[in-house]
Amino acid sequence: MRIAILGGTGEVGEGLALRWAFHTNHDVIVGSRDPERARSKAREYETELDSRGVDASIGGFENAMAADRADVVVLAVPPYHVGDTVEEVADRLGADDVLVSPAVGMKREDDGFHYHRPGAGSVTRIAADAAPDDVSVVGAFHNLPAGRLANLDRDLGIDTLILGDDPDAKDIVSMLAEAIDGLRALDAGSIDNAAEVESLTPLLVNVAMHNERLSELGVRFQ
Amino acid sequence: MRIAILGGTGEVGEGLALRWAFHTNHDVIVGSRDPERARSKAREYETELDSRGVDASIGGFENAMAADRADVVVLAVPPYHVGDTVEEVADRLGADDVLVSPAVGMKREDDGFHYHRPGAGSVTRIAADAAPDDVSVVGAFHNLPAGRLANLDRDLGIDTLILGDDPDAKDIVSMLAEAIDGLRALDAGSIDNAAEVESLTPLLVNVAMHNERLSELGVRFQ
Incomplete structure (x- = not known):
């Protein structure tokens, strides 16, 4: 399978690119607004x-x-x-393609980070609303510790939650998630449930911030 | 220490009462609007x-x-x-007493449960606003699986998040939480951070609902 990571030069993108290239045989493509930067980061990952x-x-x-x-x-x-x-790449997407949304809106206040819920309901919903009708959108990888993901020396042992309205698309993304060692994919239902998933990311940051012995946290449902 | 569990006849209250009585030497008192019901449940727990x-x-x-x-x-x-x-019991609270708020507002929609954030910002904040000025309020035990907590045959191995503006009160509640076997207390900062903690509860319900092999979920930060 060919996986493009748009914004693949940032930390979450780097982590996913390295983990998929390291643990699987899928083809990884780094996307960026700046093609030179995309090529340079791709060389760095290689x-x-x-x-x-x-x-x-x-x-x-x-x-x-x-x-x-x-x-x-x-x-x-x-x-x-x-x-x-999504709008920028919409006419490059085919009917069987799957768009994956891992982004979360947060704002920092005095004592911690807070979920900044968009008017559309969630960032995953924004992606779904912007996508062509025949392209499935799946929410995933919202709650991963970026630096730890990008460090192949670090174990994961954590979960990622999969959201979507197309079961086949969710299966594809779950399969890609579980192909990464130490990552378990769990179904969190439809995109209507995305706000609670996205809201977990500022909580992970807050818990790491307030507990000295913890950093770069992920979550395990058990 | 003497711990009163108001609403101690419900499932979360039952779980906390049983666990504290089973794992610690603290005195447990069950409260209810109906004293007869409180006494009857207390006998049942004994x-x-x-x-x-x-x-x-x-x-x-x-x-x-x-x-x-x-x-x-x-x-x-x-x-x-x-x-x-809180208003009903306010004049029974002393300056060194600690109020603990574990409640979460949720509503069920088509595909899952959603966090129902109160206008005050969180249920924990409602408790803090209603409490006398000299009584400290701590948010804790929001994300515990009630049935599993109340079943002493079940292991926990999960975390609870502690929120509050008074470090001493947080220490007391963290100590009480960690006195329960298999429960780890983590600091999630001030009451301003409560919404993200409360919002985790509907997510746990949704994940259990959408994954056949999972039920009565708690969470572990790792």
Whole structure:
């Protein structure tokens, strides 16, 4: 399967790119608004993987070109760019393609981070509203600790929650999630349930901030 | 320490009463609007504990009388009764007493449960606003699976998040939480951070609902 990670030069994008290239045989493509930066980060990821004995070929393209080459397109961009990014790549998406939304809106206040719920209901809903009718949108990877994900020396042992209205698309994304060692995919229902999933991300940041011995937290449902 | 559990006849209250009586030497008092029901449930808990070889004496009283006898008062009542219950017992609380708020507002929609955030910002904030100025309010025990908590045969191995503006009161509640086998207390900051904690409860319900092999879920931050 070919996976494009738009915003694949950021920390969450880097983590997903490295983990998929390291643990699976799927093709990974890094997208960015700046194609030069996409290529340069793709080379950087290849070097990192090569140092671990993995000979991966990672593509680097401008976002629309990256989406054009992929079956699954991950929107690893800031929450306020999700809608625009979907519109920018919409005519490159085919009917069987799957869009994945991991972004979360947060704002920092005095004692911690807070969920900034968009008027549409959730960032995942913004992606779904912006997507062409024949493209399925799945919410996933919202609550992953970015730095830990991008460090292949670190174990995960955590869960990611899968949201969506198309069961086949959810199955594809669950399969891709569970292909990463130490990541378990759990079904959290439809996109209507996305706010509670996105809201978990500021909570993870707050708990890490207030407990000295904890950092880069993920979550396990048990 | 003397712990009163107002609404101690409900499932969360039952679980906390049984666990504290089973795992600690703290005095447990069950409160209810109906004193007869409080006494009857207290006897029921004593019988359950006796069947496990624990000779505990559990009091049963009307809520205000229960609060009067306690150092720590847990508001294990439905979210819409939290404010009234605090007002009802306010003149029975001393300056060193601690009020604990575990309630969460949720509403069920088509595909899952959703967090119903009160206008005050959180149920924990409602409790804090209703409490006398010299009584500290701590948010805790929001995300515990009630049936599993009340079944002493079940292991926990999960976390509870502690919220509050008074560090000493948080320490007391953290100590009481960690006195329960398998429960870890983590600091989630001030009461301003309560909405993200309360919002985790409908998410736990949704995940259990959508994954066949999971039920009665708690959460572990790791």
